[in-house]
Amino acid sequence: MTSDLIGGIVGAALTVLILSYVLFGDNPLYRLALYTLIGASVGYVVAIVVGTVVFRVALPSLQQGGARPYSLLVPVVLGILLLFKGFPRWSALGNISTGFLVGVGAAVAMGGALLGTIIPQVGATGPISEWARGGASALGNGLIVLLGTVCALLAFTFTLRRRSGLSGMGASIVGFLGQIGRLFLLSAFGAVFAGTLIAALTVLVRRVYAVVDVVLEVWRLFGG
Amino acid sequence: MISCPKCGVSNPEESRFCRACGAPLPGASDGEGGGRRCPMCGAMNPPDSVVCERCQARLVPLIAEESATEAEEAPEAAPPQAAPFSAEISPPAEGEPDWLAELRATMEEAEEPGPEETPPVEEVEVPEWLTGSAPPAAPAETAEGEEEVPEWLQEVALYSAPAEEPSPPGGEGAAAPEPPSEAAPPGREETEVPDWLREVLPTESPPGEEEGPPEWLEAATPSEAPEWPAEGGEETALPRGDEGAVPFTEVPPEAAETAESAASEIPAWLREVEEAAAPPPLLLEEEAREEEGPPAAEESVESMPTWLLEEAAPAEAPAEEAGPEAPGVSKGGHVFTSEEGVPSLEPGEVPDWLKELAPPAEETPAAPPLEMEPEHFEGLVPAEIPDWLQALRPREEGEAAEEPVETEGLLEGLRGTLPPSPLIGAVEKAVAVPSVTTKPASVARAELFQELLTRPVISPRRVEKKPRGPMGLAIQRLVVGLLVLVAILAPMGGVWLPMEEGPGSAVPAVRADVQVAYDTIETRVDRGTPVLVAVEYGPGEAEEVDLVARALLQHVLDRGGRLIFVSTRPEGPALADRLASSLDGADEARTVNLGYQPGGASGVQGLLADLARRPIYPTGGPATEAAAMEGVTSAEDVGLIVVLGGQTEDLLAWIEQTSARYPDLPLVAGISARVEVSAQPYLERAGAGALRGMVVGLPGTAVYYDLRGVEDVHLPYYLQAMAMSQWVVAALMVVGMVVFLVVGGKGR
Numbered sequence: 001m002t003s004d005l006i007g008g009i010v011g012a013a014l015t016v017l018i019l020s021y022v023l024f025g026d027n028p029l030y031r032l033a034l035y036t037l038i039g040a041s042v043g044y045v046v047a048i049v050v051g052t053v054v055f056r057v058a059l060p061s062l063q064q065g066g067a068r069p070y071s072l073l074v075p076v077v078l079g080i081l082l083l084f085k086g087f088p089r090w091s092a093l094g095n096i097s098t099g100f101l102v103g104v105g106a107a108v109a110m111g112g113a114l115l116g117t118i119i120p121q122v123g124a125t126g127p128i129s130e131w132a133r134g135g136a137s138a139l140g141n142g143l144i145v146l147l148g149t150v151c152a153l154l155a156f157t158f159t160l161r162r163r164s165g166l167s168g169m170g171a172s173i174v175g176f177l178g179q180i181g182r183l184f185l186l187s188a189f190g191a192v193f194a195g196t197l198i199a200a201l202t203v204l205v206r207r208v209y210a211v212v213d214v215v216l217e218v219w220r221l222f223g224g
Numbered sequence: 225m226i227s228c229p230k231c232g233v234s235n236p237e238e239s240r241f242c243r244a245c246g247a248p249l250p251g252a253s254d255g256e257g258g259g260r261r262c263p264m265c266g267a268m269n270p271p272d273s274v275v276c277e278r279c280q281a282r283l284v285p286l287i288a289e290e291s292a293t294e295a296e297e298a299p300e301a302a303p304p305q306a307a308p309f310s311a312e313i314s315p316p317a318e319g320e321p322d323w324l325a326e327l328r329a330t331m332e333e334a335e336e337p338g339p340e341e342t343p344p345v346e347e348v349e350v351p352e353w354l355t356g357s358a359p360p361a362a363p364a365e366t367a368e369g370e371e372e373v374p375e376w377l378q379e380v381a382l383y384s385a386p387a388e389e390p391s392p393p394g395g396e397g398a399a400a401p402e403p404p405s406e407a408a409p410p411g412r413e414e415t416e417v418p419d420w421l422r423e424v425l426p427t428e429s430p431p432g433e434e435e436g437p438p439e440w441l442e443a444a445t446p447s448e449a450p451e452w453p454a455e456g457g458e459e460t461a462l463p464r465g466d467e468g469a470v471p472f473t474e475v476p477p478e479a480a481e482t483a484e485s486a487a488s489e490i491p492a493w494l495r496e497v498e499e500a501a502a503p504p505p506l507l508l509e510e511e512a513r514e515e516e517g518p519p520a521a522e523e524s525v526e527s528m529p530t531w532l533l534e535e536a537a538p539a540e541a542p543a544e545e546a547g548p549e550a551p552g553v554s555k556g557g558h559v560f561t562s563e564e565g566v567p568s569l570e571p572g573e574v575p576d577w578l579k580e581l582a583p584p585a586e587e588t589p590a591a592p593p594l595e596m597e598p599e600h601f602e603g604l605v606p607a608e609i610p611d612w613l614q615a616l617r618p619r620e621e622g623e624a625a626e627e628p629v630e631t632e633g634l635l636e637g638l639r640g641t642l643p644p645s646p647l648i649g650a651v652e653k654a655v656a657v658p659s660v661t662t663k664p665a666s667v668a669r670a671e672l673f674q675e676l677l678t679r680p681v682i683s684p685r686r687v688e689k690k691p692r693g694p695m696g697l698a699i700q701r702l703v704v705g706l707l708v709l710v711a712i713l714a715p716m717g718g719v720w721l722p723m724e725e726g727p728g729s730a731v732p733a734v735r736a737d738v739q740v741a742y743d744t745i746e747t748r749v750d751r752g753t754p755v756l757v758a759v760e761y762g763p764g765e766a767e768e769v770d771l772v773a774r775a776l777l778q779h780v781l782d783r784g785g786r787l788i789f790v791s792t793r794p795e796g797p798a799l800a801d802r803l804a805s806s807l808d809g810a811d812e813a814r815t816v817n818l819g820y821q822p823g824g825a826s827g828v829q830g831l832l833a834d835l836a837r838r839p840i841y842p843t844g845g846p847a848t849e850a851a852a853m854e855g856v857t858s859a860e861d862v863g864l865i866v867v868l869g870g871q872t873e874d875l876l877a878w879i880e881q882t883s884a885r886y887p888d889l890p891l892v893a894g895i896s897a898r899v900e901v902s903a904q905p906y907l908e909r910a911g912a913g914a915l916r917g918m919v920v921g922l923p924g925t926a927v928y929y930d931l932r933g934v935e936d937v938h939l940p941y942y943l944q945a946m947a948m949s950q951w952v953v954a955a956l957m958v959v960g961m962v963v964f965l966v967v968g969g970k971g972r
Contacts, residue, residue, distance in 0.1 A: 022705040023698060041763070045794040052797070052820045056844040108881070109825045116880030116914055121905060191901045197953065198897040198946070199768055199870075202922045205945045206767035208712045209938065 005217055012214040015207045148184040155181030260284075704956060711952040715944035721951070737907055738927045741892045741917030744864065745776065748890050751784030753863040754856045756835075758828075758878055759789055759796040759803065765870025765896050766799055771925040771939075772894035773803055773868045779932060780866070781809045786852040788835065788862065789817040792827045792874065796820060797841045816852035817841040825877045832859035832885060859886055867893045872902040879906050883914035890916045897921035922946055 017033035024030075058079070061072060078097040085094035131142035155178040225234045226249045228242035235243050242249055260269045260283045262276035269277050274284045609617075630638050749755060757777065761769045777787060787810065789800035797819045804810045804817070819841030821827040831838070836857040838847045847853045855861060865882060869875040875895060882891050895903055897920055906915040919928050926943055929936055 019705070022701050025697070025701070037763075041795070044798070048794040048797065048820050049822070052839070052841065053822060056819075056839040060839075060844075105824060105826050108829055109877075112825055112829075112877070112880030112884050115884035116882075117876070117906075120883065120914060124905070188901070192898070195896075195900050196898040198921060198950070199765070201946050201949045201953070202768040202897065202942075203764070204708070205712050205922075205942055205949065206771075208709065209941065209945070212713070212716070 005214070005221070008210065008214040008217065012211040015211055147180070151177045151181030152184050153181065154178045155185060707952050707956065708949050711948035712945040714948050715941045719948070720944055721947050735924065735927055737917050738919050738924050739917070739931065740908070741776070741894075741919050742779070742928060742931045744890050744892050744916045745779050745783060748864045749780050749783040749785040750863075753783075753785045754788055754852070754861060755780050755785045755864045755866060756859060756862045757787050757789050757800070758865065758867045758869070758874075759791040759800040760793055760874035760878070761799065761868060761870030761896070762793060762795045763799070768896050768921055769868055769870050769894065770799075770803060770806075771922060771942075772919045772928075774806060775925045775928045775932075775934075776866055776868075776892065776894045776919060777803065777810075778807050778934075779928075780864075781807055781814065785814075785863070787815040788852055788856065789815065789841075790821055790831050790835075790838070791819070792821050792824060792831075792877070794820050801841070813851040816847065816850040818847055825881060828877050828881045829885070832881060834858060835861075859889060862889070865889060865891045867891060868895070869893065869899060870896040872899050875899055875903055876906075879903075879914045892916050893918040894924075895920055 014033045014036065017029045020027055021030045062076065078100055082094050082097035084090040084092075085098070125142070125145060131139040134142075154174055157174055157178055226237060226239060227234055228245060228247055228249060230247035231242060231245040233242055233244035235241075235249055239249055241247065259271050260273055261267070262269060262279060262281050262283060264281035265276060265279040267276060267278035269283060275282055628639070630636050759773075780787060787804065787807075789797070789804065791797055791800060797817055800817050804815045807815075817840065818831075818835065818838040821831050821838070823830060834857070836846075836848050836853065839845065840847055840850055859865070859882070865878070867875055867878045869878075875893060879891065882889055891914065893903060893915055895918055900918075900920045903915060903918055903920075907918070908914070908916050919925060922939075922942055926939055929939060
């Protein structure tokens with residue numbers, strides 16, 4: 001019996017325990033498998049963080065020093081201050097490190113979102129002339145994108161009509177376009193749900209076939 | 225009209241005593257057959273009655289029998305006392321004190337004013353009980369007054385009339401009474417004085433004790449005796465003014481001597497007590513009777529109310545010990561003489577001495593002296609005043625000057641009214657209270673809330689739901705689970721669904737994004753080309769993404785490329801190792817795992833900027849020592865980035881950071897089906913230009929294998945099982961919606 005087979009048997013057993021939720025709902029076997037998965041994941045994550053970051057990145061950097069050892073002063077101090085977050089009385093000292101991390105992360109994310117998402121997406125929409133040059137499909141695609149964007153924005157018009165200054169025909173048009181926007185939103189949510197369902201079925205298919213493979217392997221192992 | 229045999233003043237027919245001198249009038253009797261008159265209600269009672277038959281008031285005071293017996297034996301031996309009060313102004317005698325002369329002059333002036341000066345209004349202001357105390361101006365007025373005032377009070381008024389006459393100057397009723405007659409009817413004393421009153425009368429001390437000082441005074445040392453008798457001399461033998469009681473009338477020489485001796489025997493504290501007690505400034509008829517004999521005194525006592533007699537009773541014993549009473553001093557220590565002949569009874573107010581007679585008299589001798597001579601403080605040690613009491617001490621001007629001056633308020637200008645306190649100064653300025661304005665919307669909400677509160681409570685209709693048994697839910701789950709499981713296992717039983725390329729085919733139609741990904745690897749990866757692989761999925765997505773990853777990475781390895789694994793998720797390094805171990809040709813020379821990089825988007829940027837300083841997973845050695853890292857220090861040295869992701873955030877972080885800093889660096893994604901919708905807008909063919917191509921899930925893997933011409937034994941089963949399970953799930957959703965619309969709608 002190889003290690004792969006043992007791993008396969010354990011995996012198959014855990015899979016069956018998880019699938020027991022389908023028949024029996026919340027049950028001890030399901031809980032056992034669930035807590036085992038969560039505990040193993042958390043333990044593995046802690047081990048990776050400590051082993052990789054602390055012992056293989058931070059400490060070697062401090063020991064070696066490098067050409068500019070003073071450059072490590074700021075990270076070390078910020079890291080020490082961050083440890084005070086574990087003590088409620090002194091947690092305020094960790095706000096500096098937290099602020100540094102959040103600020104840097106927000107700045108990086110904002111720059112990436114601006115240069116990698118907003119500007120490219122707006123540029124990809126393009127002028128109407130390019131839609132016409134791209135043919136009927138490009139024009140139709142462009143119109144759908146435009147209509148969907150505008151209607152989806154109008155779907156979030158939750159303010160009172162009297163306060164927004166809309167009345168009569170204008171209010172009716174906004175209400176109608178908002179309904180169309182809701183259809184676009186439902187379509188998007190349906191697509192996301194479909195993708196999630198396909199992913200889940202793929203995983204289920206793989207696990208079912210893995211269990212079948214393990215059963216066949218064990219069957220063959222015991223002379224079946 | 226009955227003329228008084230003593231003073232000659234005319235009295236009404238029904239009078240029993242003289243209104244001027246209080247002497248019993250001839251012809252007056254106690255009533256039918258004699259008896260005891262109730263001092264409270266005036267009703268006549270039999271002589272042997274102790275309690276009034278009408279009001280139950282006590283007729284006989286509570287006096288010891290012994291003293292009563294002595295009182296009966298004493299009248300003959302009673303010493304002459306002060307003369308009765310009389311308004312008659314006798315000519316000035318030699319040796320008369322100045323104050324007596326001035327008083328005499330005042331009395332003479334008081335008789336001179338005419339009738340027009342009489343203020344008639346004062347009679348109206350006098351209370352009822354005191355109206356009888358004034359002498360009746362006319363018989364008719366006297367008759368009216370007698371109807372309202374008890375007889376005993378009228379008799380008291382008759383006795384005090386001579387003292388009040390000087391106060392209202394002039395008037396008909398203010399005629400000077402005739403001098404008291406020395407001849408009192410002898411037989412009248414025994415008939416008018418009841419037995420109980422004889423018991424009340426002061427007993428006369430034995431003759432031997434008259435001259436000597438009282439026992440309590442003998443016990444006192446000579447130094448303790450008051451000094452005023454020695455200092456006064458002959459002229460100040462009698463205390464005058466407020467220092468003692470002075471008889472207004474002429475005092476016989478014998479009585480004067482007795483008064484001097486008695487006054488000298490009174491201790492200083494007792495005199496001060498008498499001063500504080502404001503001795504009644506009138507001479508009771510008792511003293512006038514004493515001049516005539518014991519019967520007159522008995523009549524005065526008889527006419528006194530019971531409470532007044534009880535007031536005098538407690539002081540009887542000391543009076544007996546003191547021997548002969550001092551003139552002008554009663555048994556209780558009260559002086560019943562008028563000061564300078566001015567009556568103290570003002571109309572409309574109760575005299576203080578009358579108020580003080582009501583409470584028990586024992587408080588009088590216990591009163592401490594209010595003022596003491598300095599020598600009395602000798603030997604006394606001042607007590608220590610506690611701090612809190614010292615703080616309450618009135619401040620002197622010097623001390624108050626040091627305190628701050630109040631600058632505002634009602635105490636402005638005063639010093640030291642409030643002690644300086646740090647708390648007062650702590651409040652620098654008041655907290656501004658924001659003005660509250662009620663908005664109409666708030667009012668409307670309040671009204672609505674009030675309406676809801678006042679609305680009658682209606683119990684909601686109970687909706688009976690059919691309890692869904694655990695078996696029902698279990699059956700549903702079992703049915704769904706079995707259907708899906710059958711659909712998954714059906715391909716193993718030879719059941720195949722038709723695909724686009726014909727029955728029995730497991731390959732779906734070729735998709736453009738998969739083609740672009742394949743073409744990118746074909747064009748960008750050559751032998752030795754470093755490819756940065758981002759493993760951004762966890763164990764939950766591993767069953768799906770591993771298929772895509774193997775297809776892509778095996779293609780890279782087949783093209784001769786090098787794989788550099790990195791991850792921003794802690795689970796990534798382990799999955800990368802497992803993935804590398806499942807690839808053909810993924811030896812150490814061509815693959816390296818740089819492990820986990822924390823920081824999210826910042827970590828991605830850090831990885832792209834510096835790859836050479838990363839440690840190797842799991843050994844921890846420097847990345848520069850790995851063969852796969854040869855010539856690679858940053859993302860600029862790699863030919864392709866392959867992102868293997870199962871979450872949208874991870875994929876977008878790589879797309880954004882790569883396109884922002886390395887827009888020319890191609891990026892291919894092998895992702896889960898759940899991320900496909902989010903990744904579509906970033907495809908290069910859509911115009912965004914960040915993502916060259918992507919392989920999504922099991923269908924994309926099948927297409928990719930088909931493009932590469934590689935066959936996988938398990939892949940067709942997976943595709944058929946997934947396709948059947950999708951149909952089953954779709955069918956269950958449709959059936960569920962139909963059941964909900966039909967059954968669920970009826971249920972509601």
